[in-house]
Amino acid sequence: MATSLAAPKQLALADLKGKVDPDWCPGCGDFGVLAAVEKALVELQIPNHNVVTISGIGCSSNFPGFINTYGMHTLHGRALAVATGVKLANHDLTVLVTGGDGDGFGIGGNHFVHTMRRNVDLLYIVMDNQIYGLTTGQTSPTSRIGMKTKSMPFGNIEAPVNPISLALAAGATFVARGFSGEQKQLIELIKQGIEHKGFSFLDVFSPCVTYNHDNSYQWFRPRVKKLEDDTAYDPTNWLAAMEKSLLWGDEIPIGIFFERTDILTLHGAEPVLNKGPLVHGDTRIPPDVARSFIEELM
Amino acid sequence: MRQTFAIGIGGAAGQGVATPGDIFAKIFSRRGLHLNAYNAYQSIIRGGHTFLTIRAGPEKVTNMGDCIDLLIPLNQDSMNRHLALLSTGAACIYNADTIKPGATGDGVQLCPLPVSKLADITRNKVAQNTLAIGAGLNMMGISFQALENALTEQFKKKGEAVVTENVGIARAGYDHAASKFKPFAWPLPMTENRYAVLSGNIAMAMGGAAAGVKFYCAYPMSPSTGVLHWMAAHARKAGIMVRQVEDEIGVVNMAIGAAHAGVRAMCATSGGGFALMSEGLGMSAMMETPVVVIDCQRAGPSTGVPTKTEQGDLWQMLGAAFGDYPRVIASPLDIGDCFKIIPEMFNLVDRFQCPGMVLCDLLLSEGRLSVDPKDLGFTPVIDRGELITTANGTPSSPATSGDYRRYEITESGISPRAIPGVPGHVHTAATDEHDEDGVLISDEFTNTVKRRAMMEKRMRKVTGIEAAIPPPALWGPRNADVTLIGWGSTSGVIEEACEILSEQGISANQLQIRWLVPLHGEAIVEILKGARHTIIVENNYSGQFARYLRSESSYVPNGYIRKYDGEPFMPHHIVEAVKEQLTGKTTLSVPAHEIMV
Structure with a gap:
C-alpha cells in the first residue's frame, strides 16, 4: 500500500469530522454514538484511511456520511454481508458496521446470525431505538409487546427479539450493550469491541425522541446497571451471560456480557490469507499452477 | 456432413451412468477427437432416468447431434425409451439377463451381453457397465490398451485389486464383442491433437481465476453449483477466497464488499438466486463498484425444472434492479467461450465501474466439450481501469x-x-x-x-x-436463402443446422449474438437488411431476444423457432422448422423433443 507522504500525524477529533453535519433529530441518541466512536478512534489512534464504516439503511445508517473514514452506505439490511467482503479482501482494515434495529434484526436478520457464527473480525454497533424512525414510526423487531405505532395502532402483539441472547446463541465472541446516555462506558465498549479479534456485537440503547416515547432517556436512566460494577460477574462464562441477557424491566444490564478469545477469526482461519491481504496479492495464477489446472482436464 | 459418432447411455440416477461417460470421454479426447457431452437428468439423487449423450469426431463437435450410434441402456426403462430411435448402422449393447429389447428398425444391431456368464455379478454391481464399455470400444475399433489405461486411472484410488477386477471385466466384454458382434462400419479415427474436456461451469471458474478473481462466493443452486465446486477445490492453489454464503442476497453483497475493497469478485447462481441478487446489482451500479454475476439459466419460472435448460432469464437481466444504470450483459457461445468471456467481462466492468452479467445456461454449464488447451490461456489482458x-x-x-x-x-x-x-x-x-x-x-x-x-x-x-464491444458478424455465405439468428448457447446447434440445410440445397447463414447489452441494434439491422428470410431461434416461450431486438431496433424477422420443453435444440429440430417456414406454412415453429428423458 501507499508509503506515507509525511511523518504519521496524530489523529485528532477534527480529522474525523464528516463532510456534513448529522441530520438526526435534535436529541437523537445517535449523536452520542457518533461522538463515542470518534473519541474511541482517537484514543486508539487508528488512521482514518484504514477505517471503513459500513451501514445499511435507516436513520442510524446515515452514520458513515457523518464521520471522515472510508465509508459505505449500502442496502437495507446488507451491511454485514458487504462488511464481510471488505474484511476478507483486506483484513488490514478496521471495519465498523453501524445501523439500527430494523436494519440489523429485521431485514438483515439472516446476515446477522451468519456473520456472528463466522466470527468475522469487525465491530457491529446497533443503534437500537426499538422503532422504525426514517419511515416515520413503525413497530421494529425490538419494540415491546403492547407498544402502539403507526403500523400497529392497537398495540404490538409480537414478542420482541432479544439481541443479546440472540448474539450469544449465534456464537458472537464479544457481546456488549451500551447506552447513548453513558458516554464514558460507551467509548470503552467501542474501543474494546474494535480491539477484540473476532465478531464484536454492541447493542446501544439510542433513544428515538420523535417516534418512541416509551423508551426514552428518562425511562432507561434509572434502569441501566453497569455489569462491571458487579465484581462477581464473569464475562467469560457463557451461561451466566445468557442468564444476564434475559434481565429486563427494573434492572437492565449494560456493559460486556461475554467475551472469548479462543476462536480464530474468519480471516485467521483461512490459509488463503496467510500471505497477507488479498488486495495486495498477485493477480496472476503462477504458470505451473495454471498448467496443473488444465492437465486435470486432459 | 461432419463425421461423428454418438453414444447414449441411459439408466436410473445412481446406476452409474457417469463413470462410463467419463471413460468414453477420456478415451475419445486422448485419441485426439473432439467431443460434446450432454446429460439429461432430473432433480433426484437416486432413481428417475438419466440419459448421457457423448458425441465425438475428428472435427469440432458443437452439439449433441441428431442420432445415437451406440445405445447402452442400463435398465429396461432406458431400453424402452430409446431403442426405437436407432437407425441403420446403429447398435444397442445391453444386459441380456435383465433387459428385453423391443422392436428395432432395419439394420440395427442388437448386442446382448450374458452378463452373469461374463462377470461375477455378486462381486461387482456395475459389471454390466464395464462389460458394455469393453464391448463398445471393440466395435469402434479402439485398442484395449486405451481402455486399460483409462480404467487404471479411474480406479487407482481404490487400489490395485479394484483396477485388476475392472480391467478383467472390461476384457471379457471386449473379447465377447470381438467374437459375437459386428464392428461399426468405420473405425473411430485418431489424430495427433490433445484436448482438455471440461464443463461450462469449470470453464467459467477457470476463466475467473485467469482474470485475477480473488473473491468468489455463492449459494448452491443448480445448474451453477459446478462453478463453486471448482473454485472451492482450487481456492488454495489459486489464492482465491471462496465462501459459501447464507443466501444469494448475502452472496452479491459480500462480492460487492470485496470488490469495493479492491479485488476482482465474482459469483454465480441460477435464475432464482439472481432474482434475490437484483437489488445488489443496483448497489454496484450506484456505488460504481464493479462486480461480475453469472446466471446459469434453468427452466423457470420459480423453482421451475431445476435440471433442465432454458434461455428464459434475458428479460430478468435487462430489468434487474430498479432505476436506470449502465450494465453489461453477455452470453457465451460455447464452453470454450465460457472461459474467454470472463476476463473480457472483468476488463469492461473494471473500466466502466458497473455490474456485468454473464448469461449462461444449463446446456453449457453442465455440458462438456473438448477444448484446445491453447484456448485456455491464463494470461489474458487484465485492465483494472482507473x-x-x-x-x-x-x-x-x-x-x-x-x-x-x-x-x-x-x-x-x-x-x-x-x-x-x-x-x-x-x-x-x-x-x-x-x-x-x-x-x-x-x-x-x-x-x-x-x-x-x-x-x-x-x-x-x-x-x-x-x-x-464489437458488433456481431454474419457467419456463412452472404446471399443465403435463410438467415438464422440466435444468442448464446444455441451457437453450435444453429451452426450444424446451417450445414445440414446447405447440404439439402437450402443455403443458410447465421448471426449469433454474444454481447446482449449494449446491443449493436443498428449494426444488426444493417447486417439483416439484405437477408432473404430471417428466423430467430431461441430456447424460451415468448421469444425474449426477438422482443428485445424489436424494442432496440424495430427489427421484425420473418419467423421464429422456439423450444421451452427443458431440453436443448437438436440440429434436425431447426432444419425441419426452417423447411416448414420456407414453404410459408407457419412463422412460429415449436419443435417436439423426441428423446423422452
Whole structure:
C-alpha cells in the first residue's frame, strides 16, 4: 500500500469530522454514538484511511456520511454481508458496521446470525431505538409487546427479539450493550469491541425522541446497571451471560456480557490469507499452477 | 456432413451412468477427437432416468447431434425409451439377463451381453457397465490398451485389486464383442491433437481465476453449483477466497464488499438466486463498484425444472434492479467461450465501474466439450481501469491537496476509484444519490441539478461500453436463402443446422449474438437488411431476444423457432422448422423433443 507522504500525524477529533453535519433529530441518541466512536478512534489512534464504516439503511445508517473514514452506505439490511467482503479482501482494515434495529434484526436478520457464527473480525454497533424512525414510526423487531405505532395502532402483539441472547446463541465472541446516555462506558465498549479479534456485537440503547416515547432517556436512566460494577460477574462464562441477557424491566444490564478469545477469526482461519491481504496479492495464477489446472482436464 | 459418432447411455440416477461417460470421454479426447457431452437428468439423487449423450469426431463437435450410434441402456426403462430411435448402422449393447429389447428398425444391431456368464455379478454391481464399455470400444475399433489405461486411472484410488477386477471385466466384454458382434462400419479415427474436456461451469471458474478473481462466493443452486465446486477445490492453489454464503442476497453483497475493497469478485447462481441478487446489482451500479454475476439459466419460472435448460432469464437481466444504470450483459457461445468471456467481462466492468452479467445456461454449464488447451490461456489482458491503489493516485488523477472526489463528473462518466486504505482519498460510497464528493443529495431538498448531473455522468459510460464491444458478424455465405439468428448457447446447434440445410440445397447463414447489452441494434439491422428470410431461434416461450431486438431496433424477422420443453435444440429440430417456414406454412415453429428423458 501507499508509503506515507509525511511523518504519521496524530489523529485528532477534527480529522474525523464528516463532510456534513448529522441530520438526526435534535436529541437523537445517535449523536452520542457518533461522538463515542470518534473519541474511541482517537484514543486508539487508528488512521482514518484504514477505517471503513459500513451501514445499511435507516436513520442510524446515515452514520458513515457523518464521520471522515472510508465509508459505505449500502442496502437495507446488507451491511454485514458487504462488511464481510471488505474484511476478507483486506483484513488490514478496521471495519465498523453501524445501523439500527430494523436494519440489523429485521431485514438483515439472516446476515446477522451468519456473520456472528463466522466470527468475522469487525465491530457491529446497533443503534437500537426499538422503532422504525426514517419511515416515520413503525413497530421494529425490538419494540415491546403492547407498544402502539403507526403500523400497529392497537398495540404490538409480537414478542420482541432479544439481541443479546440472540448474539450469544449465534456464537458472537464479544457481546456488549451500551447506552447513548453513558458516554464514558460507551467509548470503552467501542474501543474494546474494535480491539477484540473476532465478531464484536454492541447493542446501544439510542433513544428515538420523535417516534418512541416509551423508551426514552428518562425511562432507561434509572434502569441501566453497569455489569462491571458487579465484581462477581464473569464475562467469560457463557451461561451466566445468557442468564444476564434475559434481565429486563427494573434492572437492565449494560456493559460486556461475554467475551472469548479462543476462536480464530474468519480471516485467521483461512490459509488463503496467510500471505497477507488479498488486495495486495498477485493477480496472476503462477504458470505451473495454471498448467496443473488444465492437465486435470486432459 | 461432419463425421461423428454418438453414444447414449441411459439408466436410473445412481446406476452409474457417469463413470462410463467419463471413460468414453477420456478415451475419445486422448485419441485426439473432439467431443460434446450432454446429460439429461432430473432433480433426484437416486432413481428417475438419466440419459448421457457423448458425441465425438475428428472435427469440432458443437452439439449433441441428431442420432445415437451406440445405445447402452442400463435398465429396461432406458431400453424402452430409446431403442426405437436407432437407425441403420446403429447398435444397442445391453444386459441380456435383465433387459428385453423391443422392436428395432432395419439394420440395427442388437448386442446382448450374458452378463452373469461374463462377470461375477455378486462381486461387482456395475459389471454390466464395464462389460458394455469393453464391448463398445471393440466395435469402434479402439485398442484395449486405451481402455486399460483409462480404467487404471479411474480406479487407482481404490487400489490395485479394484483396477485388476475392472480391467478383467472390461476384457471379457471386449473379447465377447470381438467374437459375437459386428464392428461399426468405420473405425473411430485418431489424430495427433490433445484436448482438455471440461464443463461450462469449470470453464467459467477457470476463466475467473485467469482474470485475477480473488473473491468468489455463492449459494448452491443448480445448474451453477459446478462453478463453486471448482473454485472451492482450487481456492488454495489459486489464492482465491471462496465462501459459501447464507443466501444469494448475502452472496452479491459480500462480492460487492470485496470488490469495493479492491479485488476482482465474482459469483454465480441460477435464475432464482439472481432474482434475490437484483437489488445488489443496483448497489454496484450506484456505488460504481464493479462486480461480475453469472446466471446459469434453468427452466423457470420459480423453482421451475431445476435440471433442465432454458434461455428464459434475458428479460430478468435487462430489468434487474430498479432505476436506470449502465450494465453489461453477455452470453457465451460455447464452453470454450465460457472461459474467454470472463476476463473480457472483468476488463469492461473494471473500466466502466458497473455490474456485468454473464448469461449462461444449463446446456453449457453442465455440458462438456473438448477444448484446445491453447484456448485456455491464463494470461489474458487484465485492465483494472482507473483504480487508485496508492496515495499518489493515478496518472489521470494525481493526488492533489486532499480534494479527491470519488464521483467526479467527467466526460467519459468514469471517475477514478480509490480503494479503502489509501491515504488522502477518504470518502463514502453510498447507494443514495450523491454528489461528486459522495455526500448524499437526497437529504438536501433533493437537488434536481445535482441529481440530473449524476444520472448523466453514470449513463455516459454506456457510450464508452458500446465503443468497447464489437458488433456481431454474419457467419456463412452472404446471399443465403435463410438467415438464422440466435444468442448464446444455441451457437453450435444453429451452426450444424446451417450445414445440414446447405447440404439439402437450402443455403443458410447465421448471426449469433454474444454481447446482449449494449446491443449493436443498428449494426444488426444493417447486417439483416439484405437477408432473404430471417428466423430467430431461441430456447424460451415468448421469444425474449426477438422482443428485445424489436424494442432496440424495430427489427421484425420473418419467423421464429422456439423450444421451452427443458431440453436443448437438436440440429434436425431447426432444419425441419426452417423447411416448414420456407414453404410459408407457419412463422412460429415449436419443435417436439423426441428423446423422452
